[in-house]
Amino acid sequence: xxxxxxxxxxxxxxxxxxxxxxxxxxxxxxxxxxxxxxxxxxxxxxxxxxxxxxxxxxxxxxxxxxxxxxxxxxxxxxxxxxxxxxxxxxxxxxxxxxxxxxxxxxxxxxxxxxxxxxxxxxxxxxxxxxxxxxxxxxxxxxxxxxxxxxxxxxxxxxxxxxxxxxxxxxxxxxxxxxxxxxxxxxxxxxxxxxxxxxxxxxxxxxxxxxxxxxxxxxxxxxxxxxxxxxxxxxxxxxxxxxxxxxxxxxxxxxxxxxxxxxxxxxxxxxxxxxxxxxxxxxxxxxxxxxxxxxxxxxxxxxxxxxxxxxxxxxxxxxxxxxxxxxxxxxxxxxxxxxxxxxxxxxxxxxxxxxxxxxxxxxxxxxxxxxxxxxxxxxxxxxxxxxxxxxxxxxxxxxxxxxxxxxxxxxxxxxxxxxxxxx
Numbered sequence: 001x002x003x004x005x006x007x008x009x010x011x012x013x014x015x016x017x018x019x020x021x022x023x024x025x026x027x028x029x030x031x032x033x034x035x036x037x038x039x040x041x042x043x044x045x046x047x048x049x050x051x052x053x054x055x056x057x058x059x060x061x062x063x064x065x066x067x068x069x070x071x072x073x074x075x076x077x078x079x080x081x082x083x084x085x086x087x088x089x090x091x092x093x094x095x096x097x098x099x100x101x102x103x104x105x106x107x108x109x110x111x112x113x114x115x116x117x118x119x120x121x122x123x124x125x126x127x128x129x130x131x132x133x134x135x136x137x138x139x140x141x142x143x144x145x146x147x148x149x150x151x152x153x154x155x156x157x158x159x160x161x162x163x164x165x166x167x168x169x170x171x172x173x174x175x176x177x178x179x180x181x182x183x184x185x186x187x188x189x190x191x192x193x194x195x196x197x198x199x200x201x202x203x204x205x206x207x208x209x210x211x212x213x214x215x216x217x218x219x220x221x222x223x224x225x226x227x228x229x230x231x232x233x234x235x236x237x238x239x240x241x242x243x244x245x246x247x248x249x250x251x252x253x254x255x256x257x258x259x260x261x262x263x264x265x266x267x268x269x270x271x272x273x274x275x276x277x278x279x280x281x282x283x284x285x286x287x288x289x290x291x292x293x294x295x296x297x298x299x300x301x302x303x304x305x306x307x308x309x310x311x312x313x314x315x316x317x318x319x320x321x322x323x324x325x326x327x328x329x330x331x332x333x334x335x336x337x338x339x340x341x342x343x344x345x346x347x348x349x350x351x352x353x354x355x356x357x358x359x360x361x362x363x364x365x366x367x368x369x370x371x372x373x374x375x376x377x378x379x380x381x382x383x384x385x386x387x388x389x390x391x392x393x394x395x396x397x398x399x400x401x402x403x404x405x406x407x408x409x410x411x412x413x414x415x416x417x418x419x420x421x422x
Contacts, residue, residue, distance in 0.1 A: 005053065005057075010041045010044070010045075010135070011134060011135040011209060011210075011213065012209075012213060012216075013037075013041065013057075013058065013061055014037050014038070014041060014133075014134070014135030015108065015111070015132065015133040015134055015135060015213070015217075016058070016107075016108065017033070017036070017037035017040060017061060017062060017065045018030070018033045018034055018037050018111065018132045018133065019107040019108045019110065019111040019132075019133070020062065020107045021033040021036060021037070021065060021066070021069055022107075022111065022114075022132075023107050023110060023111075025069060025073070027114055027163040027164070028163060028164035028165075029069070029073070030132065030160055030163050031160050032069055032072050032073070033065075033069065033132075034131065034132060035068070035072065036065040036066070036068040036069040036072065037061075037065050037135075039064070039065065039068045040061045040062075040064040040065035040068065041061065043064055044057070044060070044061055044064070108133070108217065108220050109220055109221065109224055109227075111132060111133055112129070112133065112185050112188075112217065112220070112221065113178055113181050113185070114163065115128045115129040115132065115133065115159075115184075115185075115188065116129075116181035116182075116184035116185050116188070117162060117163070117181070118177075118180060118181065118184075119162050120158070120159045120162045121155070121158070121159075122184065122187075123145070123155060124155040124156070124158055124159040125159065125184050125188065126145075126187065126188050126191055127141050127145070127152055127155045127156055127159065128155075128156060128159040128160070129185075129188040129192075130188070130191070130192065131156055133217065134192055134210065134213055138152050138153055138156065140195075175226065178226045179226055182221075182226060182227055182229060182231070182232070183231070185221060185227070186221075186231055186232060186235055186291070189214045189217055189218050189221070189235060190214075190235060190291070192210055192213065192214040192217075193210070193211050193214035193215070193238075193239050193242075195207065195210055196208060196209070196210030196211035196212075196213075196214065197211055197242055197243075208246060211239065211242075211243055211246075214239060215236065215239050215240070215243070218232060218235055218236050218239065219236070222236060229287065230281075230282045230283070230284055230285055230287045230288075230289075230292070231282070231287060231289045231291055231292075233278045233279075233281040233282035234278070234279065234282035234289060234291035234292040234295050235291040235295075236275075236278040237275045237276070237277075237278035237279035237281075237282060237291075237295040237298075237299070238275070238291055238294050238295040238298055239275075240271050240272070240274045240275030240278060241271070241272060241275035241276075241279075241295060241298035241299055241301075241302050242298055243268070243271050243275075244267050244268040244269070244271035244272045244275065244302060245262065245267050245268075245302070246268075247266045247267075247268065248262040248263050248264070248266040248267055249262065250399075254399070255399070255402060255403065255406070256399040256400060256402065256403045258403075259301070259307065260307040264305075264306070267302065272302045272303070275295070275298070275299065275302070276299060276303075278295075279292075279295050279296065279299055282295070288325065289325065290322060290325050290326035293318055293321050293322040293325060293326075294322065296318055297315055297318045297319070297322070300314055300315050300318070301315075310341070312338045312339075312341040312342035313338075313342050315338040315342075316335050316338040316339050316342055319331050319332075319334050319335035319338060320335060323335070329357055329358055329361045330361070332351070332352070332354065332355070333352070333361070333366065333367060333370060335351060336348045336349075336351035336352040336370070337370060339351045340374060340377075345374055345377045345378055346378070348374055349374050349378075352370070352371070352374070363394060364394065365390075365391045365392075365394035365395045365396070365400070365404075366391070367391075368387040368388065368390040368391035368394065369387070369388065369391040369404060369407075371383075371384075371387040372384045372385070372386075372387035372388040372391060372407070372411075373407075375387065376411055381411065384411055385408070385411055385412075388404060388407060388408050388411065389408070391404050392404045392405060392408065
């Protein structure tokens, strides 16, 4: 039997279960809450495949996870920290569904703020949020952070130790503390969306369910007075604008398409309108962030009638602004691409040669892919091919390798120039 559920359902439910259970049993039991959620999801896959999906799947999962956690706590000779009735087994799906519907939103928000605890190192905050709220495996987090699985495991352990220090504390932090944590939460959601939009997972360049989850959590945040700030609006604008192009990023056989090759009639205009609406909202007040600039860049691409009519001069200016707000060598790379389209390939090469590139950028596949295209367009096939071979070797996903292989074949056959933006 095939489970008739959304592709993102189990990852989505993982965050719900951990959020609710950790409030009831205390932040100090968060690792057991994660185990309980995972156990419930695995049991669901086994049971629902045979017997079908129950009428109230969320309540079914909560009940199984709750029972698992009670047994685990008893095995450790511990007692639940929530109200006495929470420790009792419940076999009433309707009652569990009512509890879930009334508590879920607040518990998800609470977990977001718990993960952003200032006493937890920033990278560990991100790892904890990806693990607890989004159901990432330790291996997936390590891949995204370019670190070993052991290093990520240690970060998670330190973060959980901090939460255990909170003991049975169930209240939300104070209002000033909540406000201080919003930037960390936004960065968590930005990273989650980035993993979905351009995945580091080898066999999947797009993981759309992660993008949907990031948008969902951002909407939870923006509905709270503390999270209803221009930066949240700007981040939502960025997410919606990027999401609008999902369906056009692949051809009919699953090959990744360059921006110039995409059929713009397949872009989702309703999502573009939603993104532009949030971008306008983000302009209130005098707060300005990287999310504002990145959303503005995405809007320029989405609103351009054709690739040729893209306002490359404005995009180059925006990348310069982005580098002032959030300095990164990647901004220089993207600015050089925009300048090459605006002023010509020689100007793009000059922009790329400004300053010294850090060692990690020199090994980044888009660095070599960009140089390959620039050299191809000035007629230096040997250098172009050398950079392209390095880019293929370093590309993180099979789809990106296939795209670069296609460009290598085009170079070998001296095909017509292709665009330089991935």
